[in-house]
Amino acid sequence: MAYNNNLQTQKSGDTLEEKVDKILESLIELNKLLCPLKEDPLGRSKKEQGITESNNQKTTLQRSQSAPPALDLVSFYLITRLQSHLRLLKLKLGKLEKLHTSLGEELDKHVGTVHELIKNRDSSKVFSQSTYWIKPDLEGMETKIFDLLCEVPLLSSKPEKQKSAAAYDDQDDEYEFDQGKAYFYLPGLHSNVDDLIKCEAFRQVKQKFVELEIERKICILSFAVFPENREVHRTVLMYWLIGEGILPVEGAQEAVREVLKEFTEKELVEPVEERRKVAPSSYKMSPFVHSSVVLLSKQIGVFDIYGKGCKPSMQVSDRRKIFIVEESAVQREATVRKMPSMDIETVFNVSERYPDFTIKWFSKKPRTHRRFMINLSEAWFKSLNVFYLGRWERSKKRHIQVQNHDPMKSLKHVTKVKVLSLQGISTIRSLNSSVCKLHQLIVLDLRECSDLTKLPEKIDSLESLVYLDMSGCYMLEWIPLRLALLKNLEVLKGFVVSDEFFESVACKVNYLKNLKKLRKLSIEINRDDFGVEQMMENLVDLKELTSLKVTWKRDLRVIRGSSTGIKSLPDQLKKLDLQRFPHEELPLWLHPENLLHLKRLHIGGGRRLKGFGNYLPEEPTKCAVEVLRLTLLPKLRVGWIELKQIYFPNLSFLESYECPRVTLTPCDGNGIWRSDQD
Structure with missing residues (x-):
């Protein structure tokens, strides 16, 4: 077989990168064995996915209907997550010369584990029974590999061992945050x-x-x-x-x-x-x-991070604010003992990539100060309102990591925090129940926490929460049921419509109708039976919703005969963004002549969409759309005259990207047309 070459015993002379490659190759073969003769992890045939096969093509074996698909799906998720961790680990192995021996021994164990799973496997048992015994092994491997992934950059690039910091002047992003280079501070x-x-x-x-x-x-x-x-x-x-x-x-x-x-x-x-x-x-x-x-x-006296020299340094301002910058961890002022005995209201991360030292400030261990003891977590930070630990830049160049994978454990005593941002911290895997003690929290920013897999079940304890951003949390597979009890929530980004496997514990879209104040919502759909009709039926009762973004993560299984009672979009909805639009045709209530109140429309990634309606209206519609974005729509066929004069007569902005059949538009080389500039 093709994978026999990958089953050889790991040689001691292999590099760490080669060991990771061998594990990845073995995982690919293991995935083929778990899901034989089919590409889809749910075991659906191509016909079920809406793909027409020719009559002379051989019919593949169908999955046994008695086999529960959720078990194969679990293995698929675990293998996919494990592969993701291994690929990221491979990118960081160049910094691990001092840890070569210890990491090599650990990876050897996992190579042997995967080889044994394939070697001892009975090839006749390729269906769901195998996932019962293989799941614990995969979970154990995934956990250990993730732990290694978190340790690699922290052990090799601790702030106190860095010889130079990133520049703080106006440089390009690709130079500003590169590690291992010498910088000149102007x-x-x-x-x-x-x-x-x-x-x-x-x-x-x-x-x-x-x-x-x-x-x-x-x-x-x-x-x-x-x-x-x-x-x-x-x-x-x-x-x-x-x-x-x-x-x-x-x-x-x-x-x-x-x-x-x-x-x-x-x-x-x-x-x-x-x-x-x-x-x-x-x-x-x-x-x-x-x-x-x-x-x-x-x-x-608001802040003075610049000091007398050219290089920024962390200072505690007279206005009870702390701004941490690159290499703040090596400053004596950053230690627990050097912190002044005063209430701090704001901690903001300006340019630090390893802000672990700030977590120690919230420790319950008291420090000795002359003749008495001071408890930092209860006395020094009792007035903390803003804790911006993560990244403030939209650019992803500054990679932030914390060795403490769950900083919430240390923040549970700082109960007056109103804004908590962990944006861009990749090593945070879950938020435990300690975060639920932050009853005054208004903003919880988890954007781009790429390894986050779990939210606390009692998230409804955050009764003051207004903004919750989980955009870019790609490993988040389901949302706790109690999120629907956050009555004050106005902005919810990154809500996940989970697979059937999490049906009993996950929050569903129709539960969101209880969020009466919700104004902005973005949804990621991880199901193949959830189309635009079902989605809008569940959201039509949100009377305050003005902005909606929906992204389908899977190809939609064709469901014939589906119908809906919706005749038009809610009047208050002004912005609609549909990514990877799954249908060939727009539903009737999305035809331009029925968009009487919508101002912005974005349809992207729809490989099947062919047009804006069943027929071309004889007269210009009353469509209110002013901003139209069409991206990655290879089959959409429309000309500029029909687009501007018939379908969208109020159009003032158009983006057309990778839409080869949208023709004769006056867009520039970047696919942009603006009425105020052209």
């Missing part, structure tokens, strides 16, 4: 105070600052924490200012837009204009303004 304009205060630019900035209201002054000073000329998304500012109590929770999105509009008019910040965006969502601060605001902030 002094900012704020480093020379005498020359700066003589500049006319500084006087103008100071005058504009004085004219601002007190809350606006705090906003602009907070903005200067970020590097100059670096794009900052308004959502980051909104979360931060909500936690500080500067922005109200209700109407925060409109409020932050007003703040940024005022700063733009005063030329304190610049909007980042992008042709493919209808309106800017990110802002940056020019060097002169940034240096002026940094100096003002230092004089007021």
Whole structure:
């Protein structure tokens, strides 16, 4: 057989990368044995997946209907997750020369385990019975490999052993956060105070600052924490200012837009204009303004991370704020003993990649201070409102890791936290029940926590939660039932419609109708029997929903004869995004002539979609769509005249990407047309 070459005994001279490759090759063969003669993990035939086969093609063996598909699905998920961990591990093995021996021995064990699973397997038992005995082995391997994956970068690149840190000036992302390179720190304009205060630019900035209201002054000073000329998304500012109590929770999105509009008019910040965006969502601060605001902030005592030298350093400000930067962990001020005995309201990660040391601040162990004991977790951080441990950048260049895989255990005593962001921390695998003690939490940002697999079952204890972002948590397979009890939730991103295997424990889409305040929702569907009709039927009762994004992760199994009572989209829905659209035709209530209130429509990744309706209307429709994005639609056939003059007469923005049959559009080389610029 083809895999016999992979069953040879592991040689001691093999490199770590070669050992990982052999495990991956063996897992591929193991997956073929678990799911023989079929590509689909559920065991469906090609006909069931809607693919027509020719008559002269040989019919493949069908899966036994008495065999439960969920068991094969479990093995498929475990193998897929294990392969993902191994591939990521392979990318990091170049830093493991000192750990070569210990890791080699551990990988040898797993190579032998996979070989034994294949070697001892009875080839006649290829169906669900095998998953009963193979599941524990796969779970054990997946857990151990994940532990190795988490240890690799932390053992090889601890902050105290790094010889240089990432630069904090305005450089390209690909250079700024690369490890192992020497950097030169150029002094900012704020480093020379005498020359700066003589500049006319500084006087103008100071005058504009004085004219601002007190809350606006705090906003602009907070903005200067970020590097100059670096794009900052308004959502980051909104979360931060909500936690500080500067922005109200209700109407925060409109409020932050007003703040940024005022700063733009005063030329304190610049909007980042992008042709493919209808309106800017990110802002940056020019060097002169940034240096002026940094100096003002230092004089007021809001923050002083720049100090006297060129290289940023962590400081505890007079306003009870801590901003951690690259290599903060090696500073004496970052140790538990050096922390001042004062209440801290904000901890913000500006550029640190290994923020483990901050977790120790929340330890229950008291420290000795002269003649008395101080409990840090209960005294020092009792007023903590904002804990931004993760990444604030939208770019994924800064890879953040924590050795403590569940920082919630240390945060359970900090019960007044309002904003908690773990964005981009890849090594967090689950959130335990300790997070449920944060009853005042308003924002929980888990965006891009790529290894997160589980949320706490009692998540409804977060009774104040308004924003929950789980976008990019690709390993999250199901959502706890009690999430539907979060009555104050307004924004929910990354909700997972789980497979049948999690039917008894997972929250379903129709349970979300209890979230009466929900305004924004994004859904990822991991089922092959859940089409757009069923999805909208479950959401039609959400009367406050204005934005909806749906992504199908699997090809939809064709369901004939499905019908719905929906005649049109809810009037309040203004934005609809359908990714990997699964049907050949749009349902009647999605035809352009029925979109009387929708303003933005995005249909992407639909390999089957052919058109916008069964016939071309004789007169222009009353469609209200102004922004239309069509991406990766190879079969969609429509011309520019029909698109602009008949289907979408109010169109002012069009994106057409990888749509070869959408013809004669006036789009530029990037597939963008804007009425205000063309």
